Amino acid sequence: MAYKEHTLASGVRVYWDPMPESRAASIGVWVRTGSRFEATEEGGVTHFLEHMCFKGTTTRSAEDIANEMDFLGGEMNAFTSQEVTSFYATVLTENSRQAGNLLGDILTNSVFDPVELERERGVVLEELAESKDDPEDRVMENLFRIYFGDHPFGAPILGTEESITRFSRASVREYFKTHYHPGNLFITIAGNVHWDEVIDALENAFQNISVRNPSSSLLTTPVPSFSRMEEEDDYEQVHLCIGLRGLPQPHPHQTALRVLTTHLGGGMSSRLFQEVREKRGLAYSVFSSPLSFSDGGIVRISASTRPSRREELATVLVEELRRLEKIPLTVSELTRSKNQLKSSLLLGLESAGGRMSKMGRDLLNWGREIAVTEIEQWIDQVTSEDILHLVQELKWGEEQAFSVLGPLSAK
Numbered sequence: 001m002a003y004k005e006h007t008l009a010s011g012v013r014v015y016w017d018p019m020p021e022s023r024a025a026s027i028g029v030w031v032r033t034g035s036r037f038e039a040t041e042e043g044g045v046t047h048f049l050e051h052m053c054f055k056g057t058t059t060r061s062a063e064d065i066a067n068e069m070d071f072l073g074g075e076m077n078a079f080t081s082q083e084v085t086s087f088y089a090t091v092l093t094e095n096s097r098q099a100g101n102l103l104g105d106i107l108t109n110s111v112f113d114p115v116e117l118e119r120e121r122g123v124v125l126e127e128l129a130e131s132k133d134d135p136e137d138r139v140m141e142n143l144f145r146i147y148f149g150d151h152p153f154g155a156p157i158l159g160t161e162e163s164i165t166r167f168s169r170a171s172v173r174e175y176f177k178t179h180y181h182p183g184n185l186f187i188t189i190a191g192n193v194h195w196d197e198v199i200d201a202l203e204n205a206f207q208n209i210s211v212r213n214p215s216s217s218l219l220t221t222p223v224p225s226f227s228r229m230e231e232e233d234d235y236e237q238v239h240l241c242i243g244l245r246g247l248p249q250p251h252p253h254q255t256a257l258r259v260l261t262t263h264l265g266g267g268m269s270s271r272l273f274q275e276v277r278e279k280r281g282l283a284y285s286v287f288s289s290p291l292s293f294s295d296g297g298i299v300r301i302s303a304s305t306r307p308s309r310r311e312e313l314a315t316v317l318v319e320e321l322r323r324l325e326k327i328p329l330t331v332s333e334l335t336r337s338k339n340q341l342k343s344s345l346l347l348g349l350e351s352a353g354g355r356m357s358k359m360g361r362d363l364l365n366w367g368r369e370i371a372v373t374e375i376e377q378w379i380d381q382v383t384s385e386d387i388l389h390l391v392q393e394l395k396w397g398e399e400q401a402f403s404v405l406g407p408l409s410a411k
Contacts, residue, residue, distance in 0.1 A: 003359075003369055006199055010206045011182030014199065015363065017190040017355045025096035025191030026356035027198075028088040029103055030364060033179035036082045036152040036219065036293075041166065044159015045175050047080040048124055048167055053087065054078075055116040057109040062116060065106065072098055082153055083293055084364060090353050096193045097201040104205020107180060112169050121164060128158045135405055138231070139239040140300070143403035146229045147243040147298055151222040181212040186363060190355035222296040228402040238310040238406035239302075242317060245394040246290050246297025249365045255378040256386045257290055261299055263329060263337040263387075264288045264320075271320055271333075276303060282313045292365075299396075307410040314402070322397035328384040338379050345375060 004016040035046055055062045069076040074091030076099070087107060089099040131137040141156055148154030158164075189198065224245055247257050265272040265288030276286045286303035305313045329337070348354040349372065362370045391397070 004195060008182075008199075008203050008206055010203075010209050011211065012202075012206050012209065013186040014202060015186065015188045015359055015369070016193070016195060016198075017188070017359050017369075018193075019191050019352060019355065022192045022352055023093055024090060024352040025093045025099070025189065025193045026088065026090040026352040027096065027099055027103060028086055028188045028356045028360050029107055029185060030188065030360045031085045031087075031180060031185040032083070032364070033085055033184065034081050034083040035155060035157045037179065038152065038155075040155075041163065042171065042175070043155050043163040044124070044157070045163075045167060045172065046085055046179075047157055047159065048120070048164065049172055049176055050078045050080045050085055050087075051120050051124060052112050052117060052172060053106045053110050055120055056111055056113050057105045058111060059109065060102075060105060065102065068098070068102060074099060076102065080157055082157065086360065088353070088356065090356075093192045096189075096191065097197050100198055100201040101205045104202060107185075108206060108208040108210075110176070112172055112176075114169050117167075117169055117172070121167065124158065124164055125161060128161060128164065131156075131158060135233070135235050135237075135239045135304075136302070138233075139241045139403050139405040140302070142229050142231060142405065143241040143243045143300065143401060144298075146227050146403065147224050147401040148222050148296075149225050151220060153222050153293065153296065177210055177212060181210055182206075183212075186360075188356050188359040188363070190359065191352040219295070222293070224296075224298070224399075224401070226399040226401045228404070230402075230404045230408055232408050233405060235406045237304040238307050238404060238408065239304045240310065240313060240317075241403040242301040242314075243401035243403070244299040244301070244321070244396050245399060246299045247292055247394075248295050248297055249292035251292070251297075253386070253390055254292065255375075256382045256390050257299070258341055259334070259337050259379065259382045260324075260387050260390060261288045261290050262340050263333055264324070265301060266337070266340055269336060271324075272301070272303075272317065275320055276313065276316060280312075280316065282309055282316065286317075294365075304406075307407050310404070310406075310408075318397070318400065321391075321400070324391045325388075325397040328388045330384075334382070334384050334387070338382065341379055342376060345372065 006014045038045055072091050072095040074089055076089040078087040091099045145154045247254055272286045276282045283303040283305045288301045290299045359369055
């Protein structure tokens with residue numbers, strides 16, 4: 001069934017991916033703002049605002065919002081990244097109208113109550129403390145800091161204790177007015193919904209959205225730095241993250257990069273899993289994953305090991321990267337990685353939430369919905385020579401950023 005599009009009277013664009021056999025519906029609101037759009041002194045305000053949107057509107061209290069979604073038997077949540085904030089709800093198809101109303105209410109009528117703001121400040125500070133207690137979060141945050149340097153991508157999405165403490169109701173409201181307007185957000189829907197009814201609900205829900213001329217942000221392009229950061233702490237293991245040059249999204253070699261990182265660390269048959277865990281017993285888990293932005297990217301490799309074996313682990317990882325620069329993937333390796341990538345794509349689209357999310361990311365990254373058959377063609381067209389040339393172009397064997405965390409003085 002063909003996709004449908006509609007523009008609300010408020011100017012908000014709506015896109016629908018019909019799923020006639022589904023009993024579920026998923027609605028997502030995508031706002032083109034994230035931590036990279038923050039000034040240094042307001043670091044973390046995008047994420048804090050995301051929290052505050054659930055803390056009461058002109059007609060619903062924070063408890064009302066939580067109770068209403070639970071009453072519908074659905075899930076409502078949100079996330080903040082470097083370049084986008086998304087609010088979404090997944091419900092039974094007969095409750096899609098109410099879910100749309102609820103999402104519209106929190107995104108147009110939030111009051112940012114001062115009492116709730118102070119309470120949520122405490123919650124976010126605890127979230128920040130929890131992240132600092134997690135070695136995987138910390139070692140990754142350190143990697144971004146050294147790889148991206150002073151660029152906003154190098155700053156933590158949650159902000160810092162100092163910046164979170166500074167947020168005022170006025171500053172949060174001003175950030176909301178600046179970024180939450182029809183020209184900066186859109187809605188994606190997937191599932192078996194009554195289109196006219198949902199559109200009618202969204203028309204009402206988003207009629208109060210503030211209309212503002214798009215702000216012109218002068219964004220700087222990130223320049224990667226390949227250095228090393230070591231941090232001592234009393235963990236059982238040493239946690240290691242390697243940062244490699246990635247690609248922006250979209251990029252003509254993006255699909256080749258996905259095939260490559262799947263081969264490198266995308267499963268139990270991957271090159272790193274076999275070499276690091278199965279052959280040498282150096283780590284319980286090891287993986288690689290790409291992260292792409294509109295004008296930059298990074299590929300991350302993560303693993304943990306005993307203090308006495310950390311140098312051996314780092315050496316093995318770099319050796320495998322250098323092998324990739326010299327030896328093409330075999331036909332079997334290439335086919336296996338392509339099949340894994342296709343399976344991940346197709347299985348992820350079995351759910352309404354997966355379809356809604358894919359549509360949103362397609363529109364953000366490519367400006368249009370990308371058909372699954374088109375993506376499969378892109379995957380099929382990748383060759384071993386493409387992979388070899390890409391690794392050489394990205395200089396993975398020569399340029400790596402290292403983030404190391406743990407009992408570094410232990411033997």
